Amino acid sequence: MFELGVVYRNIKRADKAAADGLGKFGSATVHEAMGRVGLLKPYMRPIWPGAQISGTAVTVLLHPGDNWMMHVVAEQIQPGDVVIAACTADNTDGFFGDLLATSFQARGARGLVIDAGCRDVKTLQEMGFPVWSRAISSKGTVKATLGSVNIPVVCAGALVHPGDVVVADDDGVVIVPAGMAQKTLEAAAAREANEGEKRAKLGSGVLGLDMYNMRGPLEKAGLRYID
Amino acid sequence: MFELGVVYRNIKRADKAAADGLGKFGSATVHEAMGRVGLLKPYMRPIWPGAQISGTAVTVLLHPGDNWMMHVVAEQIQPGDVVIAACTADNTDGFFGDLLATSFQARGARGLVIDAGCRDVKTLQEMGFPVWSRAISSKGTVKATLGSVNIPVVCAGALVHPGDVVVADDDGVVIVPAGMAQKTLEAAAAREANEGEKRAKLGSGVLGLDMYNMRGPLEKAGLRYID
Amino acid sequence: MFELGVVYRNIKRADKAAADGLGKFGSATVHEAMGRVGLLKPYMRPIWPGAQISGTAVTVLLHPGDNWMMHVVAEQIQPGDVVIAACTADNTDGFFGDLLATSFQARGARGLVIDAGCRDVKTLQEMGFPVWSRAISSKGTVKATLGSVNIPVVCAGALVHPGDVVVADDDGVVIVPAGMAQKTLEAAAAREANEGEKRAKLGSGVLGLDMYNMRGPLEKAGLRYID
Amino acid sequence: MFELGVVYRNIKRADKAAADGLGKFGSATVHEAMGRVGLLKPYMRPIWPGAQISGTAVTVLLHPGDNWMMHVVAEQIQPGDVVIAACTADNTDGFFGDLLATSFQARGARGLVIDAGCRDVKTLQEMGFPVWSRAISSKGTVKATLGSVNIPVVCAGALVHPGDVVVADDDGVVIVPAGMAQKTLEAAAAREANEGEKRAKLGSGVLGLDMYNMRGPLEKAGLRYID
Amino acid sequence: MFELGVVYRNIKRADKAAADGLGKFGSATVHEAMGRVGLLKPYMRPIWPGAQISGTAVTVLLHPGDNWMMHVVAEQIQPGDVVIAACTADNTDGFFGDLLATSFQARGARGLVIDAGCRDVKTLQEMGFPVWSRAISSKGTVKATLGSVNIPVVCAGALVHPGDVVVADDDGVVIVPAGMAQKTLEAAAAREANEGEKRAKLGSGVLGLDMYNMRGPLEKAGLRYID
């Protein structure tokens, strides 16, 4: 781990059906289905609203102000992948713009998650290429120092192994380890199964206090009502 | 104040007509009419643009990572209320999503102001349920610790008593103490009365320097023009 | 520099054709054409998406919580200008709203860049008046202390002389010194000249690794591929 | 509440013995004794280490960049008071330095808690005058706008009424409402009564797991040990 | 990974001699020897200056506002360990104070690294128990929710496996994977071997430009000197 100057070409991607299926549930449901772990920090925001994707992670470790490895990772993209870019220090430079997006999209990438900055946001929205980033910045970068591709990285506080499933939408980004993808898919489906019924009840005025049988536990915990 | 584990069921809400009327002026005008106090910190942002609401506050004090009391406060909502949620420590977890929004909306809540995180933002926008929050996050919460409902709280730097008027829009959130609602409504109306005339003058090229008679005071303060 | 209480009425504006021309390229291309300098910090964000402007800078130095000088600077605006507002301390108050925007627009200003807060964002969007700011806040300001107009200022980390060219869009704000406007325009045009060709190549699946001849330098730097 | 331009001269201070007694326990113990409420945000830090004080609050509401009211509040200080300074917007200017400290000290103030900046920190340490602030800054302020003295204020996220007890040390600042001072003092004393015994046990190697009988509840909650 | 509610009792600690040896070099040298990876974010600061430690990691994953697992991890401490505490969301509560420190110290812990808050800092300094934390806060915590002990965690942006070597001092905290400890120790020793000679040269006025033979590369990169 943390090797610099290496590119792993053969990674084991999570099961494609599971990776695709998880995307339909969205990051909040998948995060719950995971047991409330695997989330990137909430400073990671979509650069345009409305995108909801999932895919398998190819990872890249960058140095501040240097996007050389973004070109290296492009070659490792396969259709259905999402690129996860980490940086060795907090940095908001614009590592990624419309030209790289054209290349990533041509390779079949579904999106980019980058713990740094991004630019050309208007064009990226027109292209329908979604990015989750910590900043938007016109600031360009140099191409001088090696990082790595497809090593495990820590991106916005979350550990990502190449091949893990990435689920991203307006609520944030969650990582599902490849080995947990199928089980998490099932758990997510189970969570959603009775959501419609719950929503109908709550919409009709039934309280969560009653629907979830919380009154007893609240009383036991000492909750007092004062008129 | 600051009692934990209590729910006040009977609160005195501000006059409904005043509460409704204040919403038409928006947070900036109401804040000025208040004498430039009562604003929540500007990190509180709407999760979707364009909503402009006002209503009477029901308050809830939460603990970090624990949304149990959101279900307790739901029962105390009356039509025309806005829920104000404070937290005992800075926290960005997603305490609120589409199910709770369905319940709040069914109870007649006009929106939520929460000094913490929120999730399911796309669905909330589709539902037309506005939220002002410090963060958007998929992170779920537990239900383990008692907070309180309808006690005075400090939310994003502002003191809120249950029953106060909440005015929220794209510019931010302002709190009008219930006892000042009528007087503030009148002051806001007075402020706006000649706004149209001012706007017309400024739009025709008249300078604020002249319209507000600032040239004398500026000269007196020592302003020098250099050609 | 840093004189307080002065207004310079005669400033030398950058060549109008160059100033107008630079706007077409956007902040990212212009920043690259400048040699990767001149950018404001990325915390400066547009208050509504989609605006892309350029113009000549008129500058104003403000004190925290005091917008008196905004009225003074209004008189110095000429058609094609962009107002650059700096503040002597970090401050998020709403120094600028729809009335001042009406006045600025009537004077011919194309937009405002303010290292502080702004309000009435919904109306500003309806008016088509773009603002880049560090915050949105309903908080009003007093009119008590002199700053200066058309002195060099540091705005969001960038030095701005009156008359410099301002280029602003969704990616950020870049300042081109007046004396470099023509040369930067040419450099920007040169950069864009073969962008279409590059985009077509990348879109067809050609990798940047090959298009930019990076494989040799990467190998020389020690990059290792592992299967 | 939130009146501007007023000075309340007669405030009801908390019982002096209770106010003095609370200081001996420190902010962490008092905060626990309060039921874990009343703390200022942790960005409030002492400007020099080691001070531990308590006293009765006199409050002042400031505007950003304006320290006029600091001179007004000085007159309201009585021996044993601690000045609590809030600001209507986030601001780091240096509102307070050695001259004001000399005046405050002469009036009997035990310290200052200011949700803004402070300067002359080396001299303040030599004088033995403790300050808790959000920033240290040489930046001076004007004297142009009225705030208020001895109104309730929100300081660093906590509500403070004039006369409340302030407890401050290296761990932070906690506010005890005047009416709860005696009861909190007793609770704090009770908490500390058996701390020595606990410390001796833990120091001898007894685990908190056993001393607090946590093994059962942990097992019940589902904790699994894996060898 | 990311299992909740589990405690791994048998972890493989890094070689003790290597772990002890690395501490002598300090975090900056070890970070360089690692190839410039493995550092925690620089918001992690010592609560008192001057401590320099190393040891083997025992890890704990906490939930915001809940320190129950700190008592669970205490039992897993062996002499020479350093506790690494991560939290599932950003939180500054004071999870750790003098009582837990007494227990940790009695178990042989050399220090604590916690991506959250700490309290009782004065007593901890008197005890000589060093802590690196993101905040200092009097805020207490509850004991309600299970986390885990001795699972891999992400702490302040760095991945830590139980048994890894932790090196911490005034410059920060670096993690050396157990399998790299010996090799990193050798690399660190090699780096320091000629530091004395370098320091003597630089101290005598020899420039780094000459000592490191930088003039050629700088000229080749295009550096121009202007008189």
Add this chain to the structure above:
Amino acid sequence: MFELGVVYRNIKRADKAAADGLGKFGSATVHEAMGRVGLLKPYMRPIWPGAQISGTAVTVLLHPGDNWMMHVVAEQIQPGDVVIAACTADNTDGFFGDLLATSFQARGARGLVIDAGCRDVKTLQEMGFPVWSRAISSKGTVKATLGSVNIPVVCAGALVHPGDVVVADDDGVVIVPAGMAQKTLEAAAAREANEGEKRAKLGSGVLGLDMYNMRGPLEKAGLRYID
């Protein structure tokens, strides 16, 4: 301005006597004497307490994560200089440690002000070499990209020309343009001339309200006292 890849060897330093004299007054007094301008942002903090220096600026512009130019600037240092290091993007890497400090000190530098990170803080304190920085970090840097030396830079929000006077102490860092050094020295001396008398008065219990004749202006501004 903003030329990259250039080193200006001949700069005009401020008058030495004025530069030395300003240091005795400290940053707060000098900032006031300047008319309250010229301050670096308060996030710039000394890495060890108690240093108070002044000197003439030699400037260096760095790129994030790259300290190559620190070696270039070393050669341009003359006795009595203070190095001012700016960075083209926000970055906290440790650009400077004990070896560079040894070199800078040998050249006669009195200190470093760097809008980035610094390391080896314990050794720097032992050497008596003061640094003001935005961060402390063990993170090392590469040597790959050219910046510039002795061009005007924006450092932590302040414009610095080579040769300007730098005044730095525990309260912060202020820049005095070379051409204003003598006049500012005189203004600072005048400010301090009657400080002793003021301090004595305030220490005896005279209020600032009376000493500065504020009661009239406060009454005129509308201040009301309520008993």
